[in-house]
Amino acid sequence: MNTPYYLIDEAALRRNLEILRGVRERTGCRILLAQKAFSMFAVYPIIAEYLDGATASGLFEARLAAEELQGENHVFSAAYRAGDIPELARLCDHVVFNSCAQLRAYAPQVLAAGKQAGLRINPECSTQEGHAIYDPCGEKSRLGVTRAQFDPEVLPLLSGLHFHTLCEQDSDALETTLDAVEARFGEFFPGLRWLNFGGGHHITRPGYDIPRLERCIDRIQQRYGLQVYLEPGEAVALNAGILRCTVLDIVENGGKIAILDTSAACHMPDVLEMPYRPPLPGSGLPGEKAYSYRLGGPTCLAGDIIGDYSFDRPLAVGDVLEFGDMAIYSMVKNNTFNGMPLPSIALRTLDGTERCIRSFGYEDFKQRLS
Numbered sequence: 086m087n088t089p090y091y092l093i094d095e096a097a098l099r100r101n102l103e104i105l106r107g108v109r110e111r112t113g114c115r116i117l118l119a120q121k122a123f124s125m126f127a128v129y130p131i132i133a134e135y136l137d138g139a140t141a142s143g144l145f146e147a148r149l150a151a152e153e154l155q156g157e158n159h160v161f162s163a164a165y166r167a168g169d170i171p172e173l174a175r176l177c178d179h180v181v182f183n184s185c186a187q188l189r190a191y192a193p194q195v196l197a198a199g200k201q202a203g204l205r206i207n208p209e210c211s212t213q214e215g216h217a218i219y220d221p222c223g224e225k226s227r228l229g230v231t232r233a234q235f236d237p238e239v240l241p242l243l244s245g246l247h248f249h250t251l252c253e254q255d256s257d258a259l260e261t262t263l264d265a266v267e268a269r270f271g272e273f274f275p276g277l278r279w280l281n282f283g284g285g286h287h288i289t290r291p292g293y294d295i296p297r298l299e300r301c302i303d304r305i306q307q308r309y310g311l312q313v314y315l316e317p318g319e320a321v322a323l324n325a326g327i328l329r330c331t332v333l334d335i336v337e338n339g340g341k342i343a344i345l346d347t348s349a350a351c352h353m354p355d356v357l358e359m360p361y362r363p364p365l366p367g368s369g370l371p372g373e374k375a376y377s378y379r380l381g382g383p384t385c386l387a388g389d390i391i392g393d394y395s396f397d398r399p400l401a402v403g404d405v406l407e408f409g410d411m412a413i414y415s416m417v418k419n420n421t422f423n424g425m426p427l428p429s430i431a432l433r434t435l436d437g438t439e440r441c442i443r444s445f446g447y448e449d450f451k452q453r454l455s
Contacts, residue, residue, distance in 0.1 A: 086429060086431060086439070086441050087429070088329050088330045088331045088346055088347070088405065088428075089328060089329065089330040089331070089345075089346055089347040089352060089428040089429075090328075090329055090428045090429035090430065090431050090441070090444075091326055091327070091328055091329075091411055091412065091415070091416050091428050091429070091430050091431065092326060092327050092328075092329055092431045092432070092433055092439060093125060093128065093322070093325060093326040093412050093430070093431070093432050093433065094325050094326060094327075094433045095128070095131065095432060095433060095434050095435050096433075096435055097324060097325035097326075098128060098131065098132075098321070098322060098325040098412075099131065099135075099435075100289075100325075101289040101320060101321055101322065101323055101324075101325060102131070102132065102134070102135035102136065102321065103135070104288060104289045104295075104320075105135060105136060105288060105289070105317065105320065105321070106135045106136075107295075108288065108295065108298065108299060108302075108315075109136075109137070111299055112299050112302040112303060112306070112313070113306065114302045114306070114312075114313040114314065114315060115137040115138075115157070115312065115313070115314050115315070116136050116137055116314070116315045116316075116317065117136060117137055117138050117139050117140045117156075117157060117159060117314060117315070117316045118132055118136055118138070118139040118140070118154070118316075118317075118318070118321055119139075119140050119284045119316045119317060119318030119321075120139050120140065120141055120142070120146045120149065120150060120318070120417075121141075121142045121146070121318055121417065122284075122318025122319050122321070122322070122413045122414055122417065123318055123319075123321055123322040123412060123413055123414075123416070123417070124146070124149065124416070124417050125322075125412070125416060125430060125442075126149060126152075126153040126154070127430070127432065127442045127443075128432065129153045129154040132154065132321065133154055133155045133156060136156065136321075137156050137157050138150070138154065138155075138156030138157030138158055138159070138178075139154050139156065139157075139158060139159070140158075140159040140160065140161065140316045141158070141159065141160040141161075141177070142160070142161065142162060143160070143162050143169075144160075144169045144172060144173060146160070147160045147172075147173055147176045147177050148172075148176060150176075151176045151177075157178045157179070158176055158177045158178055159177060159178060159179040159180075159181065159281075159314075159316075160173055160176075160177045160179070160180055160181065161181040161182075161183070161203075161205060161247060161249075162183065163183045163227055163228060164183060164184075164187065165182070165187060165191060167190075167191070170191045170194050170195070171194060173195075174194050174195045174197075174198035174200055175198060177200060178200055178201065179200065179201045179202075179203055179244070179245070179281075180192075180195045180200060180201075180202055180203070181202075181203035181204065181205055181247045181281070182202065182203070182204050182205070183204075183205050183227075183228065183229065183230070184230060184234075185204070185230060185234065185235065185236045185239050188202060188204055188239050188242055188243070189239060189242070192239075192242040192243075193242075196242070201244035201245065201278070202242055202243060202244060203243060203244060203245045203246060203247050203279075203281065204230060204235075204239065204243055204246055204247065205228065205229040205230065205246075205247045205248065205249070206229050206230050206231075206232075206235065206246050206247070206248050206266070206269075206270055207221065207222060207226060207228065207229030207230060207231045207248070207250075208222065208229075208248055208250065208262060208265040208266045208269055208270070209222055209231055209232070209265065209269070210222055210250065210261065210262050210264075210265035210266075211223060211250070212250065212251065212254065212258035212261055212262060213251075213252055213254070213258075216252060216359060218358065218359070219252040219359075220252070221249055221250050222250050228249070229248065229249075232269040232270065235270070235273075237273065240273060240276065243277060244277065244278045244279065245277050245278055245279035245280060245281060245311070245312075246270060246273070246274075246277065246280055246281070247280075247281035247283060248262070248266055248281070248282065248283055249282075249283025249284055249285065249316070250262050250283065250285070251283070251284070251285025251286060252285045253285065253287050253319060254285055254286070254287060255287060255292075255293055255294055255297075256286070256293065256294045256295070256297040256298040256301060257294065257297065259282065259286065259297075259298065259301050260297060260300075260301055263282075263301055263304070263305070266280075271309075274309045274311060275309070277309075277311060278311065278312060279311055279312040279313070279314060280305055280309075280311045280312075280313055280314070281313075281314040281315075281316065282301075282302075282313060282314065282315050282316075283315075283316050284315070284316040284317050284318050284319075285317075285319075286298065286315060286317050286320060287319065287320060287323070288315075288317055288320040289317075289320045289321075289323045289324075290320075290323060302315075318413065318414075319413045319414075321413075322412035322413050323410065323412075323413065324409065324410050325412045326410070326411050326412025326413075326416075327407045327408060327409055327410075327411055328347060328352060328353065328407070328408045328411035328415065328428065329405060329406070329407050330345045330346050330347035330405070330406055330407075330408070331345065331346050331403060331404070331405050331406075332344070332345055332400055332401065332402055332403060332404045332405075332406065333345060333346050333383065333402065334402060335378075335400060335401075335402065340377065340378075340379060341376075341377065341378045341379070341400075342378065342379045342380075342381060343378045343379070343380050343381070343400050344381055344382070344383055345380060345381070345382060345383070345391070345406065346383065347382060347391075347408075347428065348382030348383065348384050348389055348422075348423075348425055349381070349382055349389050349390060349391045350382060350384055350386050350388075350389045350420075350422055351382065351384065351419055351420050351421065351422050351423070351425040351427075352382075352415060352419050352425070352427075352428055353391070353408065353411065353415045353419075354415070354418050354419065354420070355414050355415065355418065356391055356392070357388065362391075362392040362393075363391065363392065363408045363409065363410065363411070364408065364409035364410060365380075365392075365394055365406060365407070365408055365409065366407060366409060367396070367397075368394040368395060368396055369394065369395040369396070370393075370394075370395060371393040371394065371395055372395060373395050374395035374396050374397050375395070375396070375397060375398070376395060376396045376397070376398065376399045376400070377393065377394070377395040377396075378393070378394055378395070378396070378400055379392075379393050380392060380393075380394060380406075382425075383423075383425075384422060384423040384425060385423055386422075386423075391408070416430065421449070421450045421453065424450055426445060426446070426450070427445035427449060427450075428445075429441055429442075429443060429444040429445065430442045430443045430444075
């Protein structure tokens with residue numbers, strides 16, 4: 086198989102799903118795959134063995150879940166097109182709105198279809214540091230209704246409330262958030278059917294405090310009689326995939342620079358967007374090992390830099406590198422800037438066999454353009 090390609094490890098995926106299923110079984114909460122983080126529908130039958138369904142961020146993801154993943158189908162968008170509501174009401178079990186205005190306008194169609202309407206709330210409780218782009222509770226956030234903007238007159242339209250305030254965080258942040266949710270919106274819980282805790286819960290990360298998470302779930306379900314939902318994305322496929330690539334050339338300008346057949350800008354855009362330095366097993370920080378290199382992509386973007394690494398031996402043209410934790414977000418956010426080919430998608434099955442699920446070519450690039 087030619088590089089670059091994303092390789093998903095079924096065994097690692099199942100390990101994560103086992104952890105999530107344990108939370109479901111011990112608490113009675115319902116857990117949905119957040120497709121915005123991981124949408125490899127070839128493994129949706131595996132995910133369906135463990136989780137209750139999926140959540141979408143718009144019509145296309147909702148259609149994908151309806152077609153490929155058995156179980157509940159939820160959708161949230163910051164704003165909906167009027168023409169999409171009939172199909173969303175047909176496809177989805179829960180349609181969650183971002184404003185009281187859109188709730189009033191479109192919830193009657195959802196209810197007429199026999200489905201449930203929800204409202205995303207903003208508890209105005211930020212627990213993040215250093216990633217403002219991912220903070221839904223930041224100043225002037227467009228995501229969720231604050232208490233000041235919440236209109237109790239919409240309650241007859243609502244089955245539940247939804248909040249999503251976390252990003253790659255532990256359950257102590259959830260506990261803090263839940264205090265704020267109860268303080269600002271707890272008076273409206275009676276009469277509702279569910280409370281959705283959203284995503285950002287790093288449940289499958291080593292060291293995550295699962296007992297605290299389960300106490301948070303039990304607290305809401307027992308105190309108010311509400312069904313709790315969780316929508317993890319990263320936790321489903323955390324550390325379950327790599328991006329395998331090849332060194333194309335090595336140049337020098339104030340240090341050695343290895344140019345790879347993969348691109349930060351095209352194949353792992355969060356590296357530039359967050360930004361962060363992706364893990365590369367066997368490497369070290371610059372200067373930590375004997376041979377240091379800057380790793381970059383072949384595009385025309387000067388800033389298409391993956392990061393600075395060091396190695397025990399010199400890199401050579403043709404060497405294969407494997408960036409870790411590339412199942413989440415990278416696959417769903419990649420692009421064909423500069424005509425870069427999209428990486429293939431492969432699966433390592435339980436017996437260790439690696440097989441290509443999908444490869445992409447020139448037509449995939451061309452058909453996006455006109």
